Amino acid sequence: MATLPILQHEEKIIETVNQNHVVVIIGETGSGKSTQLSQILHRHGYSNSGKIAVTQPRRVAAVSVARRVSQELGVHLGEEVGYAIRFEDRTSHNTHIKYLTDGVLLRESLADPELNDYSVIILDEAHERSLNTDILMGLMKRLVKVRSSDFKVLITSATLDGNKVSKFFTDCPVLTIPGKLYPVEILYSKERPSSYLESSLKTALDIHARQPEGDILIFMTGQDDIEKLVSKLEDKVRALEEGSCMDAIILPLHGSLPPELQVRVFSPPPPNCRRIIVATNIAETSLTVDGVVYVIDSGYVKQRQYNPSAGMYSLDVVQISKVQANQRAGRAGRTRPGKCYRLYPSRVYDVELLDATVPEIQRSSLAGCVLYLKSLDLPDIDILKFDFLDPPSSESLQDALKQLYLIDAIDGNGAITSIGRKMAELPLEPSLSRTLMEANNYGCISEALSVAAMLSAETALLSAPGRSKTERKRKNPVTNLPDGSGLGDHIQLLQIYECWDQTDYDIGWCKDNGLQVRGMLFVRDVRKQLSQIMQKIAKGPLDIRANGKGEEFRKGYRNLRKALCTGYANQLAERKMHHNGYRILGFQAQVVQVHPSSVLKADELGKFPDYVVYHELIATPRPYMRNVCSVEMRWVVPIINKLKTLDVYKLSGGVEHVEEETERNLPDLPKKDAEVAASSDDRESRIQAARERFLARKGKK
Structure with missing residues (x-):
């Protein structure tokens, strides 16, 4: 425990936190930031005036890190150290250190916008730029202005752009904690494989047969790919000649895996046996598996993208960013010098990969986000001018307003309704x-x-x-x-x-x-x-x-x-x-x-x-x-009528209105519904009517 790098910087961390409301801590892989920072603050009395909250973007990470910290402190999980995730709360009135998902902390702030139960908020793994973490950063910026000096905010990450976040928080200090990393040799493929799954299979078997002991971590895109690769690996390893190499245990790791199966990944293998772990990007930062010496990086991740103009999510397999590639490689250097096999050429890393992952707030539906912010009912928060680290597009915000209007969560002027408050x-x-x-x-x-x-x-x-x-x-x-x-x-x-x-x-x-x-x-x-x-x-x-x-x-x-x-x-x-x-x-x-x-x-x-x-x-x-x-059609008709009169600019407080927007928002309805709405043939007359309504409104001003 004493060898963790962050503990060597304990005095510097406390000195900086004492003197500043907000501190950014860049803790490289293996520095111990997720487990030790909360304990450092606890030792120095920060839990005396309120709980220390540590947010995680993922449920699995909140649970596993809380379990680890409770073991290190020798306390029962759910007492001095606990966790809260959606639909599960293992905390008590004795809890001093609380790990929770960023979504749970947002929900708590509805009942207590100033989060008075907490003395410190640590936003961990902030580089993942989850939607909820980005909202929290905006709220924390406001909160440090309205709460007294005993309130502290720490933003921690392994790869975050510290200067960008520092500027967002009015040039707050940035501390960099070196990680406990051994050198990692990066090995690139000569060309991109036709199947990253088959290439991963071949590379894993080559490592298993030819390389010294050490566990293998393979990054795949999702549960289906993981299941296929685990099945193929089991068949191939079973077929190896007995005594030709050590034994192997093949283990899947993904977010929807039951906890009892996730825990197996953290158990060391028996003697003369190698673990081969096939995981999603959950193993990049959220979970650390000791003993990994070899990493196989497929170069891809499965990512949800929302298109506000079509109201549609796509689940796309996309290339990872340089930040993700470096995080994956770093997993091989935790125990001893390791190797990372990148299943793509070096030119792909240099030229094609984005520097950082696109923030979730720029590729998600924002209906829940907008409803949350409106339900806070704080006079100093303007939803369309809310201070985001990376603002979403105006189209995404307008789409969210439209969604909320159609389900009666906001009224025609964009104000939250009593129904909307209950929904939140x-x-x-x-x-x-x-x-x-x-x-x-x-x-x-x-x-x-x-x-x-x-x-x-x-x-x-x-x-x-x-x-x-x-x-x-x-x-x-x-x-x-x-x-x-x-x-x-x-x-x-x-x-x-x-x-x-x-x-x-x-x-x-x-x-x-x-x-x-x-x-x-x-x-x-x-x-x-x-x-x-x-x-x-x-x-x-x-x-x-x-x-x-x-x-x-x-x-x-x-x-x-x-x-x-x-x-x-x-x-x-x-x-x-x-x-x-x-x-x-x-x-x-x-x-x-x-x-x-x-x-x-x-x-x-x-x-x-x-x-x-x-x-x-x-x-x-x-x-x-x-x-x-x-x-039934009779239930749909009122919604169709509501769509016909929807003015998204009015919902957002704007006054401009153009016919193209009117045309986009009015649906085409078939002739069989002529008795309840205009047919698609008279679109021009509807646009003309909308134009006249606009001119009439303009004339009154």
Whole structure:
């Protein structure tokens, strides 16, 4: 412990923190910043006047680092040292050091905008530039001005542009802590491989057969690639001639892996055995695995990108940045001199890779961010002029305002509504929060709570270990479901939970139906917590009993779909006249399809419903709607009318308005809906009418 570099700089750190409100600490890989900085401040009395909070961009990191610190201090996790992540809080009134995700700290600031429970806020791994971390940096800049001198903010990272952050915080000091790194030899490929997966496989086997002992860490893009590579590695290692080389344990590591399987990565291998760890970019900085000597860098990462003009997310495999490449290489030098095998030529690193990763705030939907900032209701915060380290585009902010207006979270002048304030209290995306609000009015809150909980953990539910992606897709996870599953995926998710509820939450039932036990237990806990929050918001008891059968059951489905239509007003799609392609209302985007995994059923003519609501729109590589549910035209009409009158500049407080913007915001509707809205043929007259309204408004000023 005494050899960790950060401990050698303890006096300098304390001296700097004592004299400044904000300090940037660049702690290189292996410096011990994530585990030791909070302990240093605790030793010097900073926890006497409030908790020391350490934020992490990832849930897994918050839990693992808190566990490590509690072990080092010899205390029970959840007492003096604890953690808080979404839907799980292991802290007590005795907690002095609290690790938490940046999203949890944002939610706490809704109830206490000045964060009076805390004396120190440490924003760790800030170089990842998560959306929530960027918002927190803006809030911290404000907070150090309004709170007394006992409040301190530390921004820490391994690779952050310290000068840029220092300038943002009015030229605050920057401390650089050298890491405990051994030299790492960088080996480049002569050319880019046709398959980074096959190239990773070959490189790992070559290292295993020819190189001395030391664990291998392979960076892949996502869970599917990891599962494929782990399977191939296991087959190849099993086929090696006995005695030709040491044994090997192949271990996956990704965010949706259950904790009991993640923990295996941190256990040292048995004698004469090598670990081969196949991981996502979670192993770049968030988690450190001791014993790694060889790193294989595919050069790619899977990244979500949001296009505000199309309202669509794409999940793209993109090249990493130089910062990420250097972080990956650094993982090989923690134990002894190591090697990093980059599966791309040196010219790719020099010429093609960006210097740093694009901040999440510039590639995400900002609806939740804008709702949060508006709900703070602080007079000195202007949403469109909020001080971001790297501001998002005005188009992204306008898209967020439009989304919030359509679901009644803000009014026509951009002011937050009473519904919006209640929505902000729920730890969900705005569309799901709005659905719960409406479901409470429609008397189907029980069903909506189940769906919201299932959607919150959906990725972990249907991916039982030991089954390939193809097998998971082919096998319907649950059999003998009640009638009505053809209405859509939300209903299917509800039915899965209802079936499990009827077995009194039998674990064996989950296993028999290919559902991850821990995932379903997580859903049950989430549902319980959401129910408690909703009871507080509603200021009274809720009817959250499981539904009965027959007509009452079907009525619950219908009301649930109505609530979904209101909550997902910005995510409605209309089927094209002659085929099963859909057009997203309010966007001049390309035709999108229902995802092949959907349980939505076609009618006797083979046609899907005229209108659907979807949970997510993704392009991988074609545009698909995921988690689709049918809705009725009469529920959609008020939203169409609202779209027709939407003035995004008014929502943002602007006064300019041009016909191109009007044209973009008004949807094309088919002739069959002529009685409720204008047809696509009279677009010119609608634009002219909008122009006249604008001129009339202008004349009044």
